[in-house]
Amino acid sequence: MKLQGKVAVVTGSARGIGCAIAEAMAREGALVVITDRDIDEANRTAARIGTSAIAIGADVSKPEEIEALFEQTTSRLGKVDILVNNAGIGVARLVVDIALDEWERIIRINLTGAFLCSQQAARRMIAQGHGGKIINIVSLSGQKGGVGRSAYGASKAGLEVLNKIMAVEFADSGITVNAIAPGPIMTETGKAMHTQETVDAYHRLIPQRRYGEPAEIASAAVFLASDDASYITGHTLNVDGGFLAAGLMFP
Ligand code: NAD
Numbered sequence: 570m571k572l573q574g575k576v577a578v579v580t581g582s583a584r585g586i587g588c589a590i591a592e593a594m595a596r597e598g599a600l601v602v603i604t605d606r607d608i609d610e611a612n613r614t615a616a617r618i619g620t621s622a623i624a625i626g627a628d629v630s631k632p633e634e635i636e637a638l639f640e641q642t643t644s645r646l647g648k649v650d651i652l653v654n655n656a657g658i659g660v661a662r663l664v665v666d667i668a669l670d671e672w673e674r675i676i677r678i679n680l681t682g683a684f685l686c687s688q689q690a691a692r693r694m695i696a697q698g699h700g701g702k703i704i705n706i707v708s709l710s711g712q713k714g715g716v717g718r719s720a721y722g723a724s725k726a727g728l729e730v731l732n733k734i735m736a737v738e739f740a741d742s743g744i745t746v747n748a749i750a751p752g753p754i755m756t757e758t759g760k761a762m763h764t765q766e767t768v769d770a771y772h773r774l775i776p777q778r779r780y781g782e783p784a785e786i787a788s789a790a791v792f793l794a795s796d797d798a799s800y801i802t803g804h805t806l807n808v809d810g811g812f813l814a815a816g817l818m819f820p
Contacts, residue, residue, distance in 0.1 A: 571795035573598030576646045578638070580629055580686055581656025583610035585756035586706065589783030590653055590790045595621040597791055599651065602642050606656075629656045629682030630674070639689040648697055651794045652690040654683035654728070655706045659762050661717035672720040679724035684731060687746075691739055700743025702794045705732045706786070707748045709809060721762070725750075729805055736803030745802040747793045752809030754781045777810030 572594055582591040583605035591601045591614065601622045605611040608626030615624035623645065627638040642649050657679045662671065687703055694701030710718040711725025729748055736746040753759060753771050759780075763771075772778055789808045792798055807813045 570598035571791060571797065572651070575599045575650040575794070576602070576642065576648050577651035577653065577794065578602040578604060578642055578649055578686075578690065579653040579655055580604055580627070580682070581606075582653075583607045583614050585758065586751065586754060586783045586786050587653070587655035588614050589787040590655060591622065592618060593784070593787035593791050594651070594794065595619075597795070599794075600646055602638075602646070604638055629686060630677045632685055635682070635685045635689055638686075639693060643693060649690055649693050649701070650699075651702045651704070652686060653704045653706070653790060653794075654686055656682060657706065657724075657758065659708075659710075659721040659758050661721075661762050662719050663717055664719045667719050675720035676724050676727070679721070680727045680731070683728050687731075687735055691735070691742075691744060694744050695739075695742045700745075701739075702798075703735060703739075703744060703746040704790055704793050705729070705746070705748040707732070707750045707805060709750055709752060709807070709813060712750060712805075712813065717762075732805065733803045740802060745793075745798065747798070747801060747803070748805040749786060749789050749793070750805050750807045750809065750813075751786045752781045752807075752812045754783060754786070756783065771812075774815065775810040775812045776815050779810060781808060781810060 577594045577599040579591045581587040582603045595601045603611045603615040603624045606628040611624040615622040627634040707729045708725040710722040732748040
């Protein structure tokens with residue numbers, strides 16, 4: 570029970586990686602806020618987890634909904650100890666093709682949404698006076714050049730730098746800020762961004778020769794949210810089967 574008594578807000582946790590993170594944190598004793606723009610799915614996920622989860626609808630591209638999310642969290646559960654900025658969207662679009670409104674929508678959700686949630690959470694953690702944990706879900710697409718990653722890669726690279734900036738700014742308040750960069754995972758977003766060609770390529774290029782599972786990201790998030798990671802801040806943990814480490818791969 571590494572997170573006993575902690576209150577964790579996990580954005581975009583109705584399904585996919587966020588759902589796995591919320592389930593794992595609840596198993597470790599946290600009270601979890603399942604928050605998502607899809608409130609019906611969020612309600613179903615919270616009901617499945619049981620008494621250690623509540624659902625609150627919020628679209629992270631809307632500042633007023635984010636503020637209401639944190640107000641409701643503190644009024645219903647008393648505090649916020651952990652924030653996981655997981656909500657994100659992605660499309661594969663070339664720089665020469667992507668439309669401005671699509672670019673702005675991706676940046677707005679993946680980068681500005683994480684900034685606004687972190688701002689709301691950090692203000693409360695600072696006022697509470699007993700520290701906190703912020704975890705940002707970034708991507709290998711923000712670390713390496715990749716065809717069609719345009720706005721998605723730029724949004725995740727921006728979030729990874731914000732991760733470091735927040736780690737430094739919040740250190741005096743006992744708040745740690747870390748990122749997780751997952752390798753490819755076959756969630757809804759994963760399916761939208763992967764063709765059979767990319768699936769075949771990843772199987773050749775990932776040293777462990779497979780896609781990751783949401784639960785493998787969740788265990789990294791539990792670690793970073795726990796006291797086991799008390800002296801880690803400003804770090805990005807790559808959970809990618811060795812993909813980033815790999816150079817030339819022989820068949
Ligand atoms: P997913 O599509 O399965 O789940 C994303 C969830 O976020 C959904 O429940 C969706 O409703 C919610 N969401 C989307 N926009 C939202 C908004 N504006 N406000 C609130 N909720 C919103 O995707 P996933 O693969 O589980 O992705 C989770 C995170 O992991 C994303 O940030 C994604 O960029 C990142 N990631 C995924 C992969 C991968 O291969 N799947 C790899 C690296 C990083």
